[in-house]
Structure formats: C-alpha cells, structure tokens
Amino acid sequence: MPGPEDTAALGAALAPCLEPGLVIYLSGGLGAGKTTLARGLLRGLGYTGKVKSPSYALVELYKFSRLYLYHFDFYRFNNPAELGEAGFREYFTSDAVCVVEWPEKAAGALPAADIRIDLKVKGSGRQAEIDADTEIGRVCLERLETH
Numbered sequence: 001m002p003g004p005e006d007t008a009a010l011g012a013a014l015a016p017c018l019e020p021g022l023v024i025y026l027s028g029g030l031g032a033g034k035t036t037l038a039r040g041l042l043r044g045l046g047y048t049g050k051v052k053s054p055s056y057a058l059v060e061l062y063k064f065s066r067l068y069l070y071h072f073d074f075y076r077f078n079n080p081a082e083l084g085e086a087g088f089r090e091y092f093t094s095d096a097v098c099v100v101e102w103p104e105k106a107a108g109a110l111p112a113a114d115i116r117i118d119l120k121v122k123g124s125g126r127q128a129e130i131d132a133d134t135e136i137g138r139v140c141l142e143r144l145e146t147h
C-alpha cells in the first residue's frame with residue numbers, strides 16, 4: 001500500500017463486510033497505519049466526524065444504525081489484569097464490532113480475534129497481512145474478496 005489513502009481504503013473496503021460481534025485485532029508497531037485503517041473503516045461505515053486516536057481514553061464508541069463500533073487502543077496499557085476490573089470485557093458484545101490496536105498489551109484479557117490485520121512498514125509504504133481465525137471472520141474476508 002503506497003500511501004495512507006491506500007491503508008484507509010483497505011479499512012473502508014472492510015466496512016460493508018462487517019457483522020455485529022466481530023473482533024478485529026490491528027497489530028504492527030508505532031506508525032504502522034493501524035489508526036489510519038480504523039479511520040478508513042469508520043469513514044466506510046459513514047462516519048464523517050473527527051476520528052480520535054483513543055490512546056488516552058483507551059476506547060472510543062461510534063454508533064451506526066446497523067451496529068456499534070468500539071475502537072480500542074491499548075498502547076498505554078500495561079497491566080492486562082486491570083482490564084477485567086475496568087469492565088472492558090463488557091464492550092465485547094454480540095451487537096458491537098470491536099477494533100483493537102495493540103491487542104498484545106492486553107494479552108489474555110481480551111476475547112480472541114475473528115480477524116487479525118498485521119501492518120508493517122515497507123519502504124515508504126505499508127504491507128498488510130490479513131487472517132481470519134473464526135467462521136464469522138472467514139465469512140467477512142470472503143465478502144472483502146468478492147467486493
């Protein structure tokens with residue numbers, strides 16, 4: 001993906017494929033393009049407001065007619081044990097899509113991913129590797145391929 005608009009376009013392409021209940025992990029180092037992809041996904045869902053990086057709040061909520069979307073960023077999170085106490089598991093419901101940046105920082109305290117997207121810096125662009133771990137994840141990626 002040569003430029004940020006391509007990362008955002010991948011996110012936007014995922015939007016019509018989503019199913020409530022999906023858990024999407026976005027991994028990759030600082031600056032790999034995780035927030036850019038999440039922003040593209042929100043744009044694809046029709047959100048026109050400002051997409052804040054949830055680094056400080058840890059989570060931002062977006063409501064659409066079809067689904068809720070929770071955008072998490074656990075970059076500043078250092079203690080997975082606190083996650084249960086903070087009630088974070090309650091966000092992972094069957095009517096919400098959860099998009100998680102830095103899932104490894106909350107390892108063991110989060111539900112497993114349906115889809116994992118791993119972003120890497122490649123030259124001046126980015127490379128994305130996308131995997132589905134569950135049946136609903138596979139259905140979503142099949143829709144992505146046929147769009």
Ligand SMILES: Nc1ncnc2c1ncn2[C@@H]1O[C@H](COP(=O)(O)OP(=O)(O)O)[C@@H](O)[C@H]1O
Nearest residue numbers: 001002003004007031032033034035036125126
């Ligand atoms: N495909 C790409 N090619 C080049 N730059 C990109 C690409 N995708 C995103 N970027 C840029 O990388 C920087 C970091 O992106 P960001 O989404 O904030 O990363 P992360 O959330 O992984 O830390 C931004 O300046 C963004 O515009």
Ligand SMILES: [Mg+2]
Nearest residue numbers: 034035053101
């Ligand atoms: Mg980010």
